[in-house]
Amino acid sequence: MSEADAHVVILGAGHAGGTLAALLRQYGFAGPITMIGEEPIPPYQRPPLSKAWLKGEADADSLALKPLEFYREQAIDFRPGKRALALDRGAKRVRLDDDSEVSYDILVLATGARPIALSLPGAELKGVMFLRTAADAERLKASIGPGKRLAVVGGGYIGLEVAASGRALGAEVVVLEKEARLLARVANPTLSAFFKGYHEARGVTFELGCSVVGFEGEGGHVAGVRLADGRVVACDAVVVGVGAHPNQEIAAEAGLECARGVVVDLAARTSDPNVFAIGDVTHRPMPIYDRMFRPESVPSALEQAKQAACAITGRPAPAPEAPWNWSDQYDIKLQIAGLPFDADEVVVRGDPASARFAVFHLKGDQLQSVEAINAPPEFMMGKQLILSRRAVDKQKLADPSVSMKEVAA
Amino acid sequence: MAKITYIEHDGTEHVVDVKNGLSVMEGAVKNNIPGIDADCGGACACATCHVYVDPAWLDKTGDKSAMEESMLDFAESVEDNSRLSCQIKVSDALDGMVVRMPESQH
Numbered sequence: 001m002s003e004a005d006a007h008v009v010i011l012g013a014g015h016a017g018g019t020l021a022a023l024l025r026q027y028g029f030a031g032p033i034t035m036i037g038e039e040p041i042p043p044y045q046r047p048p049l050s051k052a053w054l055k056g057e058a059d060a061d062s063l064a065l066k067p068l069e070f071y072r073e074q075a076i077d078f079r080p081g082k083r084a085l086a087l088d089r090g091a092k093r094v095r096l097d098d099d100s101e102v103s104y105d106i107l108v109l110a111t112g113a114r115p116i117a118l119s120l121p122g123a124e125l126k127g128v129m130f131l132r133t134a135a136d137a138e139r140l141k142a143s144i145g146p147g148k149r150l151a152v153v154g155g156g157y158i159g160l161e162v163a164a165s166g167r168a169l170g171a172e173v174v175v176l177e178k179e180a181r182l183l184a185r186v187a188n189p190t191l192s193a194f195f196k197g198y199h200e201a202r203g204v205t206f207e208l209g210c211s212v213v214g215f216e217g218e219g220g221h222v223a224g225v226r227l228a229d230g231r232v233v234a235c236d237a238v239v240v241g242v243g244a245h246p247n248q249e250i251a252a253e254a255g256l257e258c259a260r261g262v263v264v265d266l267a268a269r270t271s272d273p274n275v276f277a278i279g280d281v282t283h284r285p286m287p288i289y290d291r292m293f294r295p296e297s298v299p300s301a302l303e304q305a306k307q308a309a310c311a312i313t314g315r316p317a318p319a320p321e322a323p324w325n326w327s328d329q330y331d332i333k334l335q336i337a338g339l340p341f342d343a344d345e346v347v348v349r350g351d352p353a354s355a356r357f358a359v360f361h362l363k364g365d366q367l368q369s370v371e372a373i374n375a376p377p378e379f380m381m382g383k384q385l386i387l388s389r390r391a392v393d394k395q396k397l398a399d400p401s402v403s404m405k406e407v408a409a
Numbered sequence: 410m411a412k413i414t415y416i417e418h419d420g421t422e423h424v425v426d427v428k429n430g431l432s433v434m435e436g437a438v439k440n441n442i443p444g445i446d447a448d449c450g451g452a453c454a455c456a457t458c459h460v461y462v463d464p465a466w467l468d469k470t471g472d473k474s475a476m477e478e479s480m481l482d483f484a485e486s487v488e489d490n491s492r493l494s495c496q497i498k499v500s501d502a503l504d505g506m507v508v509r510m511p512e513s514q515h
Contacts, residue, residue, distance in 0.1 A: 026443050045450045062431070066439055074441070299448050299455070321515060326454035333476065335454055376476060380456065380483030404483070 008312065009094060009102055010035040011084045011250070012110030016279025016301035018043025018065045020108060023309035025074045034077040034102060036094075039133055042068050042078060047298060049137040050161035051328050055168050056141075063134065084111075087254040089272055106274055108308060109251055109262055113244035113280040113296060118153070122215030127222035128238045131158055143237040146170030151225045151235035153212055155182035157327045158241035160195060163204045164329040174205045174233055176212055176225060185243075188340075188359045191371050194352045195329070202330060207233070244296060246281045259283040261294040267317060268308040276311070278304035287320045288386065289341045289368070297325040322386045324379075335379035338369030338386040349378060350400045358382070365391040377404040384408060411504040415460075417444045418512045427499045433470075433508060434458040434495035444510030451495040453477055456484040457514035458494040463507035470497045470506075486511050 008024065010017045013035050021035050021043075037043070044063040052058040061067070071078040083097040087107070094102045115130035117123065129140050140162070144150050148171045152159045155177030166173040175182075181192040196206060211228035215238065224232040246261040257263040257271040261283035268276045268284075279301035286293045299321070306318045327334040332355065343361035350357030358378035359371045366389055370382030381404035385392060396402045415423045415437050427436030437445040437458075446457035453476050462470055467490050473481070477496045481487055494508065 022441050026441055047450060047452070062435070064439075066441065070439070070441065298450070302446070302448050319515070324455070326449060326452060328452060328454075333452075333454065376479040377483055380480065384483075 004029075005031045006105035006312075007032045007034070007103065008106045008108065009033075009104035010108045010110055011094065012108075012112055012247075012279070012281075013037025013039065013043045013078065013080065014110060014112045014279065014301075015043060015046060015065070015298055016112070016305050017108070017110035019302055019305040020110065020278060020308055021071070021076050021078075022066060022074070023305055024312060025076070027309055027313040027315060029309075029313050031105075032077065033075070034079065034104075035071070036079045036082050036084060036096065036102070038081070038083045039135070040081050041134060042066065042071060042080070044134060045298075046132070049134065050131055050158055051165060053134075053137055054141055054144075054162070054165040060134070084250055087250050089254050089256075089275065092274065104274075106276065106312060108268075109248075109270070109275065109277040109281055110279050111247035111250065111281045113246050115240065116243045116245055118212065118240055118242065120212065120214045122217055122222065122226075125215050125217040125222040126220055127236065128215055128240065130240055131162060132244070140237070140239060144169050144171040148172070148237065149235045150174075151176060151233055151238045152241065153225065153238060154241040154243075155179070155184075155206070155208070156186065156241055156243070157183070159239070160199065160329055161327060162239050162241065163199060164202070167199075167202050167204060168330075173203070174207065174235070175199070176207045176210055176227070176233065178209065178211055180209045182206070182208070187336075188346060188361070188371060190346075190348055190352060190359050191334075191373070194355075194357075194373065195332075198330065198332060198355070244280065246283075246294065248281050251275075251277065251281075259292065263292070264304070266307060266320070267311040268304045269311065276308045278308050286323065286339070288322065288389070289339060291341065293339065295323050295325075295339075297323065299324050320387075322383045324383060331374075333374055335372045335376065336369065337372075337379055337383035338367065340369045343368045345394070347394055347398050349398055350375065360392075360397060362392065362394065365394065367392050381405065381408045411499050411501060411506065413499070413503065414505075414507045415442050415444070416507065416509045417442075418510055429500050431499050432495045433460065433497040433499060433503075433506075434493075436499060437494065444514075445494060446514040447495060449495075453480060453493060453496060456480045456493060459484050459487075459511050459514060460492055460494045460508040461488055461511070462490050462492050462497075463509070464490055466503065466506045469502050485513065 216224035262277040340361035372379035
């Protein structure tokens with residue numbers, strides 16, 4: 001059997017899986033493709049769920065990666081509402097939750113991640129929500145509006161984006177964070193302070209360094225969040241945004257190498273040459289930083305979809321990209337390129353008070369990452385410098401009167 | 410509704426009908442036309458939906474925001490008629506428009 005008529009089975013119909021299916025056809029792959037998704041709808045973009053979609057500025061059609069008829073036209077057998085229960089690598093077969101079995105020649109795990117749940121008293125109450133899927137967003141949207149009190153557990157990007165959207169919809173918003181600062185896992189303290197001030201000026205209140213110990217209910221619906229110090233924060237709805245777990249159980253049970261996710265190489269191949277993995281479920285090589293990481297971002301999922309599509313169709317592997325991500329809150333656009341691994345120096349360019357600045361992380365004179373607030377030149381040039389690994393003049397970098405083009409020259 | 414012609418860097422033409430209100434980027438992506446990556450899905454955060462607008466149509470595509478201007482300034486192979494296609498809203502006025510894609514979006 002040649003690769004050209006192999007049966008490709010994609011488990012997961014999210015951003016990664018949907019992009020891979022489309023890319024395979026775009027690259028001329030003519031064999032059968034089956035895409036199995038747990039959700040009832042075709043692949044869609046998740047990032048707008050906490051932003052444009054929540055605020056009513058985007059509809060289901062605009063979220064969809066491709067219209068439903070695309071999958072039929074492109075002979076992609078899309079099977080929604082189904083979950084894979086077990087993988088038999090010897091027989092090259094997957095068992096689904098409707099007891100049917102699907103045989104594959106090439107399997108792609110694009111099973112994503114799921115929100116970390118809090119195993120606390122009252123966590124099962126109505127109104128305690130997560131934000132991962134369109135259905136989650138639908139529930140959340142229905143419960144925030146003028147005068148509603150929204151408690152956000154977790155001051156990460158999801159939490160802050162929901163807080164901003166909640167304020168835009170007229171809700172009262174309190175963010176509860178266990179660390180002493182916002183975005184503690186993912187951003188520099190300068191950014192943490194900036195976002196805190198920006199949100200506070202727009203009416204969000206914060207409880208930092210607080211520990212949530214449970215949820216209080218009234219008639220089965222959440223009415224408050226209990227803190228370790230005994231206080232109860234009254235609310236009408238709760239969003240928990242405290243991170244995500246990779247959906248890697250099916251891979252681990254089938255004996256595929258797993259670490260903080262399913263371990264893959266730069267072609268998105270797992271330890272089984274007939275099985276690929278892409279997107280949030282993977283623990284992947286980051287060649288620039290010479291290490292493995294689980295990035296959990298759309299750009300990383302897209303890059304891996306390209307890697308897998310190239311490997312499956314025999315195209316040369318795509319050039320490595322600098323990892324990047326973004327967040328929109330109010331009129332703030334945060335763009336991040338790279339990751340601050342092993343950084344030993346921080347250079348702030350511009351004045352945070354102006355809401356236009358960038359925080360650069362360097363290792364020696366090489367740029368590891370940049371966090372740019374309303375600062376596209378710093379993001380775009382920073383991304384190029386991170387990839388090129390060229391030495392950077394820190395004095396020029398710190399001086400906003402020297403253009404980024406000159407800094408990179 | 411507008412008929413838009415997307416021309417890949419190798420000259421391959423794709424003519425599709427795009428609904429009013431969608432962006433020129435969405436018209437390409439939803440029809441699986443190669444050459445427009447649109448990694449950020451239209452948030453004006455990535456500059457991977459760069460196109461060259463046929464000069465005859467450039468005025469009809471509207472003004473660039475400061476954000477778009479700034480992102481484009483640092484993209485590869487930018488010309489006077491470069492736009493980020495996620496920032497161009499489709500309307501009847503764009504019926505017949507031609508856009509060309511650069512060699513690479515990355």
